[in-house]
Each structure stands twice: as C-alpha cells, then as structure tokens.
C-alpha cells in the first residue's frame with residue numbers, strides 16, 4: 001500500500017480509536033484508492049486524504065420533546081456536513097437508539113463517495129438522532145421531529161444541505177420535519193428535504209428507488225457473467241423500505257425474493273414475496289410500527305424461523321443484505337461460501353465486516369459494494385431536487401428510466417476505474433476509485449482548506 005495512505009489510515013486509527021465504524025470505512029475506502037495516490041503525488045503534497053477524513057462541519061444538538069404522558073425526554077441530534085466539494089451536502093437522517101457519532105461519521109464519509117459515483121452534483125452528509133420511533137405514538141414522533149428541525153433549520157437549505165430519510169425516517173417523519181421547516185422559515189422551499197410526500201413535492205419512485213436501483217445494478221452484474229435475472233431466487237435481509245423495493249422490482253423482472261428477515265427472525269416463502277398482496281402486507285407491517293414479522297408467515301402460510309438468520313441457505317442464487325451494518329461476519333461468510341452462492345450484493349450501508357468481505361472475495365464470490373448498489377436512492381433524491389427547483393413533476397416511467405441509466409452508469413464507471421488501475425473485475429475498488437476521483441479533483445481545484 002502507498003506509504004502516505006498507510007500513514008493516514010494509522011493516524012485515523014489513533015485519533016478516532018473509539019469510532020470503530022468510521023475507522024473501518026476509512027480503511028476500506030483508502031486501501032482501495034491507494035493506486036490512485038501512487039499516480040498523483042500532488043495529492044500527497046496537498047495532504048488531501050487527511051483533509052478528507054475531517055468533516056467540513058458537524059453539529060451536535062439537544063432535542064427535547066414531551067411524550068404523551070407529559071414526561072420531558074432529551075435526545076441527541078447530529079448533522080455531519082462531510083464534504084461539499086461537488087455540490088450541496090446531501091444524505092439521510094437516521095433515528096435509532098444505537099446512533100452515535102461514529103455511525104453518523106461513517107455514513108457521511110461513505111455518502112461523499114457514493115454521491116459522487118451517481119454522477120450528480122451532490123456533496124456528502126448524514127445526520128440523525130439516538131431517538132427510536134419504534135413504539136412511539138404518531139403525536140410523539142411529530143413533536144420529536146418538530147424539535148429536531150427547530151435545532152437544525154438554520155443550517156440547511158436547498159443549496160446548502162438537503163437531508164432525507166434513512167432507518168427510522170420515512171415519509172411520515174419527513175412530512176413533520178418539512179412542516180416545521182416551512183413554519184420556521186416562512187417559505188415554501190421544498191427542495192430542502194427529499195423523500196417527501198407526493199402532495200408537496202416528492203418524486204414518484206423515490207420510496208422504491210434504492211431497491212429498484214439495486215436490482216438494476218444486479219442486472220448489470222449478471223449480464224457481465226452471461227447470466228440474467230429471469231427465474232433467479234434472492235435472499236434479502238430486512239423487510240424495510242429498501243428490501244421492499246428489491247422485492248417489487250425483482251418480481252417485475254421475473255426473479256423472486258424467497259427469504260427476508262427482521263431483528264426477530266426470518267421468513268422463507270418459496271413461492272416468492274412477489275404479489276401485490278404480499279408487498280402491501282409488508283408495507284402495512286412496517287407502517288404499523290409492529291415488528292411482528294411472524295404475522296406474514298401466518299397470513300401467507302410459510303415458514304418463520306424465530307431468532308434465526310438465513311445466511312448459509314443454499315436454495316437461492318443471490319444474497320442481498322439490506323437491513324443494517326455489520327450483519328454478516330466471518331462465520332456467516334463461511335456459511336455463504338459453503339452454500340455455493342455466486343453473487344453477493346451489499347445493499348445496506350456496510351453490512352459486511354472487513355474479514356467477511358475478504359473471505360467472500362478470496363473464495364470466488366462476486367461481491368458488489370453498497371456504495372454503488374444502493375446509490376439509486378440518493379440518485380432519485382437528487383432527481384427530486386431537480387424537479388423541485390424546476391417546479392416540475394416527472395412521471396414514474398421517466399424517473400424509473402433515469403434511475404436505470406444511472407445504475408448502469410455507476411456499474412460501468414466502477415468496472416472501468418478498476419480496469420484503469422489494473423485491478424481486474426473488482427467492483428469494490430472500482431466504486432471507491434470512481435467516487436474518489438471526482439471529489440479529489442474538485443478539492444484540488446478549489447484550493448487548500
């Protein structure tokens with residue numbers, strides 16, 4: 001590895017020893033871009049990598065809200081404006097009790113390169129809170145969102161920073177957040193948030209975009225291996241927003257998702273989670289805030305394995321982890337290899353531990369990184385921003401078609417970047433390099449700061 005890259009990784013490990021997710025992602029991205037640094041000594045002179053690991057700005061704020069019993073609750077909120085070199089900061093908000101500074105920083109760092117990879121002019125950001133919407137009433141969630149936005153509104157804007165949803169932040173939360181922003185600012189500036197409802201400037205296909213994009217990317221991988229989606233069986237972790245989009249697009253294109261999971265166990269539905277009735281059931285289950293995945297098995301007469309994880313099942317062709325970070329460790333990777341799985345596409349952010357990725361690759365599994373596979377979500381968010389600024393509404397077909405072209409572009413850019421650096425068919429390194437190149441160039445051209 002390039003000496004400068006090694007030094008910066010060592011520096012980050014020392015300086016941020018307590019931020020394991022952040023350190024892990026820096027190590028992964030910078031190890032990939034080492035050959036780029038070899039060819040660009042000017043980046044070393046400009047100390048580019050050390051500048052890149054520091055967010056341009058990061059806020060931490062108090063979020064106080066009153067619950068239905070009249071008790072006062074205090075949570076912590078964050079917004080990390082990681083890198084604005086190529087466009088306004090853009091990235092989701094995550095509301096979950098395990099959110100901390102390390103997770104926000106890792107997501108913001110990843111987002112920077114992912115956004116660059118989409119080819120659209122958007123910088124990288126992330127935010128959220130250790131507030132968990134699960135089990136909260138609608139009124140409590142509204143009060144929390146209003147309080148969160150009261151702290152954040154003066155630091156965001158359509159040309160400054162455009163938050164969106166992530167885990168725990170869906171259409172309902174975005175609605176409350178936008179309502180409060182509009183109330184405080186007194187302007188109809190709907191380009192300030194994406195993932196909005198259709199009645200006030202949301203984009204068609206945005207709820208499905210991440211999952212649809214993942215399937216379009218998968219199509220490209222399969223094509224490159226003289227294979228196709230038709231008849232393929234897929235195991236997807238999670239049954240959230242992203243997993244649902246995967247199931248829907250897979251069904252439209254002749255494949256089917258036969259496994260899905262939640263925190264409490266997994267479902268095996270050999271018929272495929274493909275019909276409108278099943279997909280609507282999942283949507284309703286999520287919106288109900290109920291974690292009762294078992295009710296799907298009861299309703300559709302299939303298997304529910306309580307407390308189980310499906311890593312290692314061999315009656316599927318493709319694995320797509322789409323739930324959370326570090327859901328697949330080395331032990332799981334061994335099971336996946338043993339099951340003879342050929343394609344492993346990360347969809348959630350950093351679902352695989354570093355050792356597990358290494359093991360999968362060494363054993364011939366084709367691994368695609370989440371940074372590329374899930375980029376359709378933020379890509380369509382950028383299309384939502386474009387529609388808002390032009391006061392236009394594109395049809396579902398138009399957005400879907402643009403998404404498909406975007407995902408094909410991301411795949412091609414990744415393959416091309418890995419080839420240019422003599423790395424062969426390495427989708428992980430390719431995505432990191434392609435994402436890095438544009439941000440690096442923009443930072444160099446904008447001077448030292």
Ligand code: NDP
Pocket residue numbers: 165166167168210237238239240241242243261262263264291322323324325327347348349374375377378
């Ligand atoms: P949701 O909150 O809608 O869904 C998350 C799902 O993961 C839920 O079904 C949850 O089940 C499940 N889950 C959580 N922990 C575990 C676990 N340990 N084992 C198995 N299942 C688990 O989130 P999204 O679908 O929006 O996001 C999923 C991932 O995709 C995240 O990493 C997110 O950052 C990433 N992503 C999302 C984008 C988007 O457009 N939404 C865009 C790009 C990336 P349960 O309720 O039972 O806990």
